[in-house]
Amino acid sequence: MFEIDFGEDGVIVVVGRLDAAEADRAQAFLDEAPGACVLDLEKLEYISSAGLGVLLKTHKRLGATGSGLKMIKVSSHINDIFKYSGFDRLFEIETADG
């Protein structure tokens, strides 16, 4: 199960499993997102390299306009993936436990 949609205050809420089967859908949504994006990952259960690729491509697109991605409410195991991949040094990240 995977869902991505706008929540309150324009925050993009990502829910479920962002894997290779869902990467195209996530990319299509984020390609249409204007300006700086804040992603609420509280209910993101899983992310693979395909999902990381979506985030990287989006970050690069936004970076060309001087903005970028911010992740909030990131769970510890998703944050571990960000750390292993080096994404923790690229994105602004707020973990779920602060």
Place this chain on the structure above:
Amino acid sequence: MLVIGLNYGGRSMEKKFKRSFAEIRNIVSMTADFFAQESLDSSLRNTVDLATEELFVNMVTYNTETETDILIEMQRANGGIEVSLTDYGVDRFDPTKVTSPDMGVPLNEREPGGMGLYLVLKMVDSIHYEYRDRTSKITFRQGAA
């Protein structure tokens, strides 16, 4: 997805999957079933799911000369799990020998891709590759004593 063998007496499970990303949800279901069957530590799930997906996706993406299904086997191993993925009719490609992405290149200058196998090699406890008669078999272990 084709179930070719189940051993509900425990310890092992094997299924064949079409060469499609749409099969990932069926692979996740297989993994969930095996974890439940064997009462495996749920903290192993994320790494097992990630490694299995990345290796499966790599086979689907790069072994394009065949339409043969990919076999996935799971078995209990010293309190942990051992997972094997077997691909048939393919050229030799040892994912354990893949060079890591150039970590010296800033992430925002990298192109998407190349990260999956790097994560697998970094996260699993052990990994082994066999190639014989145009058949590739890669096996990893997680949580085994």
